[in-house]
Amino acid sequence: MFQNLGEMLLLFTRTLGSLPLLWRHRQKVFDQFFEIGNASLFMVCVLSFFIGGVIALLTGPVLVDHGVKDSIGGLVGIAICKELAPVMMSILIAGRIGSSMAAEIGSMRVYQEIDALRTMNINPIHYLVLPRLVSIAVGLPLLVIFSILVGWGGGALVADLNNKIGVDFRSFFANLRDTVRISDVANGLFKSFVFALVVGVVSCHQGLQTIGGPRGIGRSVTKAVVNCIVMIVILDYFLTRLLL
Amino acid sequence: MSDAATHSSPNTTRAVGVKVVGLRKSFNGQAVLKGIDLEVLPGEIFVIMGPSGSGKSVLLRHMIGLEEPDAGEILVDGQSIQSPELMDKYRLAMVFQSGALLNSLTVGENVGLYLTEHQLKPPQEIARIVTEKLELVGLKGTDDKFPSELSGGMKKRVAIARALVIDPQLILYDEPTSELDPLSAAVIAEEIASLKQRIAVTSVVVSHDREVAFGIADRIAVIHEGVIVAVGTPEEVRRNPDSIVQKFLNTNFNFHHRKT
Numbered sequence: 001m002f003q004n005l006g007e008m009l010l011l012f013t014r015t016l017g018s019l020p021l022l023w024r025h026r027q028k029v030f031d032q033f034f035e036i037g038n039a040s041l042f043m044v045c046v047l048s049f050f051i052g053g054v055i056a057l058l059t060g061p062v063l064v065d066h067g068v069k070d071s072i073g074g075l076v077g078i079a080i081c082k083e084l085a086p087v088m089m090s091i092l093i094a095g096r097i098g099s100s101m102a103a104e105i106g107s108m109r110v111y112q113e114i115d116a117l118r119t120m121n122i123n124p125i126h127y128l129v130l131p132r133l134v135s136i137a138v139g140l141p142l143l144v145i146f147s148i149l150v151g152w153g154g155g156a157l158v159a160d161l162n163n164k165i166g167v168d169f170r171s172f173f174a175n176l177r178d179t180v181r182i183s184d185v186a187n188g189l190f191k192s193f194v195f196a197l198v199v200g201v202v203s204c205h206q207g208l209q210t211i212g213g214p215r216g217i218g219r220s221v222t223k224a225v226v227n228c229i230v231m232i233v234i235l236d237y238f239l240t241r242l243l244l
Numbered sequence: 245m246s247d248a249a250t251h252s253s254p255n256t257t258r259a260v261g262v263k264v265v266g267l268r269k270s271f272n273g274q275a276v277l278k279g280i281d282l283e284v285l286p287g288e289i290f291v292i293m294g295p296s297g298s299g300k301s302v303l304l305r306h307m308i309g310l311e312e313p314d315a316g317e318i319l320v321d322g323q324s325i326q327s328p329e330l331m332d333k334y335r336l337a338m339v340f341q342s343g344a345l346l347n348s349l350t351v352g353e354n355v356g357l358y359l360t361e362h363q364l365k366p367p368q369e370i371a372r373i374v375t376e377k378l379e380l381v382g383l384k385g386t387d388d389k390f391p392s393e394l395s396g397g398m399k400k401r402v403a404i405a406r407a408l409v410i411d412p413q414l415i416l417y418d419e420p421t422s423e424l425d426p427l428s429a430a431v432i433a434e435e436i437a438s439l440k441q442r443i444a445v446t447s448v449v450v451s452h453d454r455e456v457a458f459g460i461a462d463r464i465a466v467i468h469e470g471v472i473v474a475v476g477t478p479e480e481v482r483r484n485p486d487s488i489v490q491k492f493l494n495t496n497f498n499f500h501h502r503k504t
Contacts, residue, residue, distance in 0.1 A: 024363070108346070115310050116344035120358045120410065121331040127361065 008205045011125070012197070015133050018126045025131050032135035036097050040143060043096070044089060048080075048147040051088060052154030055079050060158070060165030069165060073172040074179025076155035081180060081188045085147040087236055090195035093140055094228035098203035101132055102224035105207025106217040114208070124208070133200040140196035141189045148185065152176065187243045194239060195232050202228045259287040259446040260334055260413045262307055266316035269302060276302050278470040279316070286321075289440060289447045291457040294467035295492060300450040301341070303467065304416050307448060308338050320414065334414065337407035341418040343399035345391040345406070351378070352387030355405045377405040381435065397428040404435060415439070417449040421456050429453065433460050454493060458482070466492060 022029065055076050063069045105128055108114050114124050152173075159167040206224035210216050267280040276299045284290040294300050305311045306318055309325040318325040320334060345354045356374045359365050365373065378384055381401040391399055400420060407415055417436065421429035437460045439445055451457050457464055457478075464481045466474040466489050474484045482493065 104348075111347070112340050112342060112344040113346050115305075116338070116340060116346070118310060119308050119336065119338040120361070122357070122361050 004205070007209075008201050011129065011205050011208070012133075012201045014125050015129050015201075018123070018130050019134075021126055021130065022134060025126065028127075028131035029135050032131050033139055035100075036093070036135060036139040037143070039096050039100075040093060041146070043092060044143050044147050045150050047088060047092060048085060048150040049154035051084050052076060052080055052151035052156075053158040055084070055151075056155040056158040056165065057162065060162060060167070064165060069167055070171055070175050071179070072159050072165065072167050073156070073175030073177075076159070076172075077152060077176035077180040078184060080151040080155065081148045081185045082191075083188070083236075083240070085144050085151055086188045086192040086195060087232065089144050089147050090140065090192060090199060090232050091229055093136070093143070093196070094199045094203075094225055094232065097136060098199045098228050099221045099225050101200070101203040102207040102210075102221045103217055105204055106210030106220040109208060109210045110213060110217060129200075129204045129208075132204055133197065136200040137193060137196045140199070141192045144189060144192040145185075148188065190243070191236065191239050194235060198231050198235065199228045202231060258413065259444040260321040261286040261446060262414065262448065263319040263322075264303070264307070264316070265319070267303070267306060267313050267318065268315040269299075269306065269311065269313055276470050277306075277313075280467075280470070280472055282465055282472055282475060284446060284448055285463075286446055287440070287444060288462040289436065289449065289460050291449045291451055291461035291464045292467055293452060293454070293457050293464055293492070295452065298467045299470040300452075300467055301418050304338070304418050304448065304450045308336055308416055310338075335410050335412045336414045336416075337410045337412035338416040339400070339403045339407050339418065339420055341422060343391070343396075343403040345399055345402055347391050349390075350387065351383070351389050351391065351394070351402050354391070354402060355387075355409055357406065358410050373409060374405075377408050378402070380408065381405045382431065396423045397425070400424065400432065401428075404432065408439070411443065412445055414446045414448070417447065417451075419451055419453075420449060421451060421453050429456060436460055468492070 056072060059075055060069065060072055063072050063075070105114075108128070114128075117124050117127055156169050156172040159165045159172050160169050203224045206220045206227070210220040212219075262284040264280050264282050267277050268275070269277040280303060292300050292303060302311060306313055307325065309318075309331070312326070320330060320336070323330050323333070345351075346357065349357065352371070352374050353360070355377055356370045359370045359373065374387060375384070378386060381404050383398060383401055383405065386394070386398070386402070391402070394402065400423075404420070420432050420436065424432065433456045436447055436449060440447065449457070449460070461478055463475065463477055465472050466481060466484075468488045473486050474481050474489045476484070481489065484490070
């Protein structure tokens, strides 16, 4: 495990070291960026809307019982932007994009495409890892912004339409505005940025480590997704503690 | 290995030689190469022959730095293949047995990849060179196809075109005629041989195809269970009295007894 962590750290620092070459690889960054947005935007909307709705549904009646139903906007707002949007979206991206990164790079490794790149004096880190890491590091926080807004909308809609809650849109967002600070949103975005780096590095590393045939590729994909989720959840605790 | 940003177009046009000294390699405790010593001279076509599993491809992968030796070294033009600046200094290319084309790129993008990534030519010039090289290997008009749309032989020819784009000083072929029909194999063999006349290049060919090997080689090495058992011109190898060499060279299919 420690060897893997060391290798991932090395991969990350080498990728950081290749950042000056970013402009040269801009087309690949845009392609990956499009892939992330295109593959995930619809799913982000659906997931975020229902997460916001469920939080409102679970907390609303309790707040009504305690006579503080107007604070539902702030509660849903904070829960979504500081925790649920960054964590859930990162897990979603680990499943959708991390798996495809590990599979693509893993298959390139197994079928000697990476060897071919090396014989052409093309560094696989610059050619494959840099564009993917940059696009996910930019793309995931953007998706999280989107997710926060849709999640708040979902929560507001449920709070308005559910008879047991009965908080209208205006009151919901008034309380949300009073409670949620810009720094809360920034905290969530910072978390998602860190998680994006984790997903990018873990998935690319797993892809580059692939050995064997199709079974090896499958193993790499599974390991990439599982490792990403485990690392996201563990890091989430420490980041939350740090940002309190 | 440095990338495009630091890559400078090497200005040397001469072929380069390769020297393998005391090369040993094991995988999971199993010795694959057991002390290989050989020298490939600049500009020659050097064929490494041997039965399957004898270590030919592993030797070839060492010659371009894809494997790290357990012991010994590989010198390209006198410099270690492991030295970081070697790939910037010399133009080396390898044609993989499977072709190893990038499946996400079109044939044209694959062939032009070296020039595009190292930004050595403007896009129009790259397109012209790609068309020219594809024509050379008999694949004119396939620029926009993807590797998945090509047959095994076509993929191999695209891989050769991709190697030619580099204008290599040393080109390594891993089983260039395997999986090909006799006609395609002859075309590829002729292409390898004619390349020597057109550009200053050293060719190292790994093959178990005896006809191709004796047809194109300036010198041949026979490898058996990780050891070189014979080296010399085709005639010298043919006359080599070693029983392993003779067995490898003279074994033929004989189904006659089944019919009688």
